Amino acid sequence: MSTPFNEPHNARDQWARLFSAQRLGSDKLPPTPDSARSAFHKDYDRLVFSHSFRQLNQKTQVHPLTNQLGIHTRLTHSLEVSCIGRSLGMMAAEKLHDTLPNGLPEGVTPADVGVIVQAACLAHDIGNPPFGHAGEYAIRDWFLHPERQPVLQRLSADERLDITAYEGNAQGFRLLVNNEHHPDKGGMRLTCATLGAFMKYPWLATHSNDGNIKSQTQQIANAQKFGCFYSEAAQLEELAACLHLPRAAQHDGYSCGYARHPLAYLLEAADDICYALIDLEDGVHLGMLNYNEVASILYELIGERPDTVTLPPGTSVRQSLASLRARAMMRLINTVTDAFVDNSEAMLAGSLTGSLFTHCDAAVQNGITQAKQLAREKIFNHPSKVRMELMANQCLHRLLDAFMPLAWTALAATPKSFEQQRLLILLQPHLDEHRRILSDNIYHNILNILDFITGMNDYEAYRLAQELQGYWGSTI
Template identity: 80%
Template structure:
């Protein structure tokens, strides 16, 4: 049974604002009626053909640098999340048809909802650094080191927190709104609707991590609260929120989520609960019985014994169970979305959509996350790879990051740079040239520009360069 929907006063945001096809960063408005291909289809196409999306092909989903075929990368994960997101968006729009029909912007149909969620899902991990979450932890840990504190003291609280609580989600918004650009400025210039659905955390680091002093003195950089926008893109976030008429959050000074961001989050969690666990079986970390038990829970069945059917392989059996689980999850999540649509529009929904689903669905998702934490994320092979990833990124940061505060006078680099630093700057220059930037006297922006370069690498590129900087000629492909 669904939880009782929240009763609210009339919503503060309407679908006419939330499905806005205006392009963030574009200097002109587009006529949505002139093409058979909607603006939201164009968003999807821009993402598919972008360099940053292609880089996800060799970025970690769960298992860094695995050589086993068939194990998910961020690219295959993103494609699968986008498929589930499209189904969630289409079904939610169908169930909300009467409410949507009266509030759609000119040139937009309810069919576009599925395309918006699909495009947003395709981009949801586009800002992730090499080695996945281990890469985020490595960057945070590097900036928390005592030797970095002198530099951090010269930054304001917003700038410090962007580094101490570094987030791939915020890097993703920076990439879409600023870095991955067409000939004009303004990033990829996606529609506000797609960017709104993409933003799981439409607030700055200071809004969810206000205690800068404690964070900078923390022994670990893993215990930070998520955020979705660096201080450097604060104006773009304000512009996006104004375009979508997003209400302010009740928890902090940031904005409430776009309702479709909840569908993106659900699509990501569904893949996490179903498909990522299958990788655990392929790597001999999990057993068929462990994973099948969770699939049955999500389907709503609890057989007394679980055994592999004699006429099916493990892969075939799990594919069958997965399809049944996905069908139920999509239906249940969209029911929760419709039942709580007023709360979503008002920016008042607490928790995820799964918190408002049938208890068997909640239990199944929680069991999947717990199993992944216990058996996958703490497996010795993954721990060893994460330690390697940490050392790899720290080597890159050790090498390149001093350029942010020693290399800001590029008119005569030989006067203040070592030979190594001069050569490192040569490696950075093509990246700076493409984005029409250079090192300046603003250390914060220099740091972010160097992070753009490092986090834009895939796992293999980062590993190779780290090896070479240590004097080892890497032959790894």
């Protein structure tokens, strides 16, 4: 499969383009590296100091609004994923260097590759709405209600799918390239290498969703992931051109449908490792799972029997799980990076199918599958989690009920109600900060209001929803 420009390249040239330090949104040449910080280290720092990253501190990882200390939020999850990602990136680059005829491209070190993946992992959940995936489902559910059909019919097919299949990954790309403003606009102006590694799904909603599904329940549950709203299609094209990403075979005939950057596979693996292992630890600490259920999976991933692993006497359940998890992670990092190098040609061609885990040995595949299955059965459907998700759904619906009609009524000639006037006052600082206005373009108005709502953390969303219901000063 060829690049967008149909140019033949050797592998080293392709890797050089994929490690581009060019900043998206900037016409300037890549900066001259200094001894202190590379362009990729600056990406990491920009993310750490961004408002959107700080908001992850009180956004749901798995358990919404939990009061129990030590349970993961999106921020702690993202930090842990970034650590695993850095190890994966560095080890994969070291192994890749040994297999390429002339090694890694000139000026690129394993440490550089590690920090590219680390920065991308730090940002991987930055677009998540309040209450995690429950928040995504609530937004889709609200827009798919029959009452919203007259408004949806005023949107193009591309715009309609962006809303009804709403996706936090696409919101994340929008944040990075638009909303977190550089003084001269252009979003955060991250390097193309970091953005490429961030993009797990470098295509639009129309590439992966069927707009003809009639059932509202099916549309909410079966919405397929995508990484870019139609509003940011031009930035995706610019990114793909800079990196020379090949067109994806499954998106043949579509514009803006590209194969993943190879490093995105490492980001996905880092996320899966933390999701599969650490979420289970949280389940034990919350009483949803027992130690033996989780330990048996960790032993399989380690590749040893319990009687061959010696833990110090008197080790607590928490310490035992942490020790086993660390050993499992070491094996997974080594196995995944082997799979990365073994499948590097397919990734460069854009023809690799499945995740890197599908190309690992059977024991690793089975362990990861068991971990995810256990989480689905006993954590995601636990009554306490279901109750909180129902609350989250009602909370977001109340916010959408209040603010979203402004997307199509704010500029109407008819006088605004008292409530609409007050809501506009609450919304205006957000619009001013991002240099936006409510215009006659309903699609852009909807996205701007979604930026406002999804930018809240769980507690902000809960508190405002309660106040809109008339409950003053409500707290968790």
